[in-house]
Every structure is written in C-alpha cells, then in structure tokens.
Amino acid sequence: MNTNGFREGAKAALPVILGYLPVGITFGILARQAGLTSLEVGMMSLFVYAGASQFLAIEMISKGLPTFSIVLATFFINLRHLLMSSNLSVYLKNVRIPLLGILSAQLTDESYAVAVSKLPLVKDKPRYLLGLQMVSQVAWIGGSAAGALFGSLTTGTGWGLPFALPALFICLLVLQVKNAHHVWVMVIAGILSVFFKWLLPGSWYILLTALFASGAGMMIERVWRRNA
Amino acid sequence: MEEERVSESMLILILGMGLVTFLPRFVPMAFLSRWIFPEKLRAGLNYFPVAILSAIVFPSLFTDGNQVGIQSQHFLAAIPVFLFAWRVKSLWGSVLLGMAAYGLLGFVL
Numbered sequence: 001m002n003t004n005g006f007r008e009g010a011k012a013a014l015p016v017i018l019g020y021l022p023v024g025i026t027f028g029i030l031a032r033q034a035g036l037t038s039l040e041v042g043m044m045s046l047f048v049y050a051g052a053s054q055f056l057a058i059e060m061i062s063k064g065l066p067t068f069s070i071v072l073a074t075f076f077i078n079l080r081h082l083l084m085s086s087n088l089s090v091y092l093k094n095v096r097i098p099l100l101g102i103l104s105a106q107l108t109d110e111s112y113a114v115a116v117s118k119l120p121l122v123k124d125k126p127r128y129l130l131g132l133q134m135v136s137q138v139a140w141i142g143g144s145a146a147g148a149l150f151g152s153l154t155t156g157t158g159w160g161l162p163f164a165l166p167a168l169f170i171c172l173l174v175l176q177v178k179n180a181h182h183v184w185v186m187v188i189a190g191i192l193s194v195f196f197k198w199l200l201p202g203s204w205y206i207l208l209t210a211l212f213a214s215g216a217g218m219m220i221e222r223v224w225r226r227n228a
Numbered sequence: 229m230e231e232e233r234v235s236e237s238m239l240i241l242i243l244g245m246g247l248v249t250f251l252p253r254f255v256p257m258a259f260l261s262r263w264i265f266p267e268k269l270r271a272g273l274n275y276f277p278v279a280i281l282s283a284i285v286f287p288s289l290f291t292d293g294n295q296v297g298i299q300s301q302h303f304l305a306a307i308p309v310f311l312f313a314w315r316v317k318s319l320w321g322s323v324l325l326g327m328a329a330y331g332l333l334g335f336v337l
Contacts, residue, residue, distance in 0.1 A: 015319040039232045040242070047246035057245060067241045075248035080280070082252045087276045089260035097258060104254040109284060114319075116277040160331030163305050166288050167326020170306055171313035173281035185275045189282035197287045198296050209283035210276060217275030218268070 005121075009131025012118060016110045016132075017139040019168050022161035024143020027054055029151035031144070034058040041148040045141040049106065052203065053077045054144075073202070080206040084112040091123040099126055106133035110165070113172040184220050189213035301337055305329040 024045065031041045036058065044054055053074040060070045085104055092100065103126060111133045121128045177186055189209050196205035234242075265273070289303045290296060309326040312318075 015323050018320075018323050036238065037232055037234070040234050040238045043234060043239075044242050044245070047242050048249055050245075050249045053245060053249065057241070061241075067237065067244065070241060071244040071248055074245045075252075078249045079252050081249075082256055083276060083280065085253050085256035086260050087273055089257045090265065090270070090273065092257065092261045095261065100257050100261065101254060104257040105250055107253045107257075109280075113277070113281055113284075160305075160327030160329070160334070163302070163326045163330030164323050166285070166302060166306070167309045167323045167330075168319065169281060169285050169288075170309045170326070171317075171319050171322035173278070173285050174310060174313035175317060176277045176281055182275070182278045185278045186282045189279040190286035193283035193287050194290045194296060197291050198294055201294075205287060206280060206283045210279045213279035213282065214272045214275035217279070218272050221271065 005125045005127035006131035006134075008121065009128040009133075010135045011131075012114055012121075012128075013111075013132045013135040013139070015168050015171075016114060016136045019110065019165035020136060020139040021143040021146075022164060023051060024140045025147035025151070027051070027058075028144040028147020028149070030055070031058045032148050032151055034062040036061070036148075038145065038148040042141060042145045045137075045144040048074070049108065049137055049140060050074070050078055051108075051140075077203045080109075080203050080210070081107055083207065083210050084109070088112065088115060088122070088129075091119060092126060092129075094124055095126045099130075103129055103133065106137050108133075108136065110168065111136050113169060117172055117175045181217055181221055181224075185213050185217040188216050301330060301333050304333055304337075 027045070028038075028041050031044070031054075032038070036044070044057070048054055048057075056073055056077065057070050060073065085107060088107070092103065095103070111129075114132060115122050115129055118128070173186070177183055192212055193205050193209040196208050199205075200208075285306075289299055289306055292299055305326055308329050309322050312325050313322045316322075
C-alpha cells in the first residue's frame with residue numbers, strides 16, 4: 001500500500017476546505033450565541049460532524065426544545081447517508097472494520113461527492129478516502145472552533161462565501177453527468193427533489209429522490225436497450 | 229477560560245447526535261462491503277451519485293424553506309458555474325467563480 005494515497009486525498013479536499021471553513025465559522029458563531037461553550041462547539045463538530053444537523057440543533061437548543069427531539073431530528077436528517085454509505089461500500093471490499101468505522105464516521109455529502117468523482121482512486125485504497133475526509137473534518141472543526149473563539153470579531157457572510165458549497169456541488173454534479181441516461185436522471189431527480197422538499201419535512205427529499213430517480217434511470221436504460 | 233466546560237445535558241445531546249449520525253454512515257459500509265451485490269442493484273447504484281447530487285443542487289436553487297420559487301441570487305450565480313464546470317471541469321475554479329458571481333450579484337440585486 002503506498003502512503004501517497006493519503007496525500008492525494010488530502011489535496012482533493014482543498015475545494016471542500018474552502019466550503020467548510022466559512023460554514024464552520026458561521027456555525028461556531030451561532031452556536032456561541034445559542035449558549036454553547038467553545039469546547040462544546042468543538043466536541044459537536046468532532047463527534048457529530050453533520051452541518052445541517054448541527055445548525056438545526058442549535059436552532060432547537062435556543063428554542064428550548066428537549067434533547068430527545070433534537071436527536072430524533074438529527075437521525076432523520078442523516079438517514080440520507082445510508083445511501084451514500086451503501087454506494088461507497090462497493091469500493092471498500094477489503095478494508096478492516098476499525099478503519100471502516102473511521103471512514104464512515106467522516107462521511108459527508110461533500111466527501112461522498114468528491115469520492116464518487118474519483119472512484120478509480122478510491123477503489124480498495126482507503127488511504128485516499130481517509131486523507132480526503134480527515135483534512136475535511138479538520139477544516140470543519142477548525143472553522144467552528146475559530147468561529148466560536150473569535151466570532152465576535154468578524155461578520156461572516158461577505159465575499160460570496162455562502163455560495164462556496166453550492167458551487168462545489170454544482171461542479172461535482174456536472175462531473176457525474178457522463179451520458180444521456182445521466183442527463184435524464186438529473187432532470188427527473190431535479191423535479192422530484194423540489195417536489196419532495198415542498199411536500200415533506202427534513203431531508204426525506206434527498207433519500208426519496210435518490211431511490212426514485214435511480215430506479216427511473218434503470219428503467220430508462222432497460223427501455224433504450226430493448227429499442228436499440 | 230473558566231467558561232470552557234461541557235455541561236452534562238450538552239454531553240448527552242452531543243453523544244446522542246453522534247450515535248444517530250454514525251449508524252446510518254457505518255452500518256451499510258460495514259455490512260454491504262462484505263456482501264456481493266446482485267447485478268440489478270449494482271446497475272441502480274450507477275445512478276445514485278447523479279440522483280443524490282441533483283437532489284442537493286436543485287432544491288437550493290428552486291426552493292426557499294418549503295416554498296417553491298426561484299432563489300434569484302443562487303440561480304443566477306449557478307448559471308456561470310454550470311457552464312464553467314461543464315467546459316473546464318475544475319472544482320477549485322467552480323468554487324471561486326461561484327463565490328465571485330454570488331458576491332457580485334449581492335451588490336446588484
């Protein structure tokens with residue numbers, strides 16, 4: 001196994017860092033305003049490491065909602081990782097369970113998206129994924145700690161920073177579209193996801209869209225093959 | 229820094245959230261990596277990345293909370309990023325272009 005896999009992965013994390021730092025800083029500032037100490041902010045980013053859930057949690061904390069309801073909401077928001085984890089499992093056949101534990105604990109939407117854009121590098125090379133995800137989480141913890149400690153000194157949302165992660169996802173989506181089937185799946189998923197988000201609370205829209213749109217992709221593939 | 233402490237209720241919350249975020253990430257990776265997928269399921273998995281990424285991108289452009297509607301600053305900033313990503317395929321470039329476009333639109337809109 002070569003050690004450079006880790007370094008390559010760490011390099012691939014650079015665009016993710018650019019997105020995580022400002023969002024992490026924002027989280028740190030808001031969490032302090034909701035009454036968390038800087039240490040609690042850092043621990044949450046270390047043990048939970050889920051952006052949307054962490055923002056929702058501090059929102060619910062400041063409204064005085066009970067712990068159980070926050071944990072439940074977190075659970076439902078993060079169910080979407082079931083699918084991403086299933087998807088990556090195909091490429092991590094020979095990895096031992098303790099290492100899989102670390103790799104899965106650091107799985108995020110962003111690291112998943114970067115990983116599937118570099119599948120030949122990820123396949124059976126856990127060090128690449130480890131480098132990518134380790135550096136990403138360090139940026140997240142560092143950003144949220146910085147926001148918590150020095151947040152009162154900055155304003156946060158200037159410089160187009162709120163669009164760093166959306167732009168990252170747009171590019172990662174475009175990189176995934178490789179043939180006409182993918183274009184159809186993208187269009188179907190785009191429409192379904194907006195509809196499901198309008199219809200349902202939480203992040204069910206991601207889970208349902210992923211299932212229905214990839215099902216639709218399989219059907220399209222079958223019909224086209226029959227007509228070819 | 230006497231304020232740097234962790235309250236008991238916050239510790240319970242953080243560990244609870246940690247557990248429920250860990251399980252959906254860990255369980256499929258741990259079990260499915262030891263399982264050979266049927267061919268049909270594998271074909272479906274090919275479409276997962278496009279479907280999941282679309283479900284992340286499009287609602288950020290076309291919904292606001294639970295309301296359907298164009299998010300003009302996001303939407304307009306997304307157009308050059310789509311074109312750039314498609315032609316140049318650079319992650320870094322897309323992020324920087326997106327931030328610049330979004331920042332400029334902030335002045336105009």
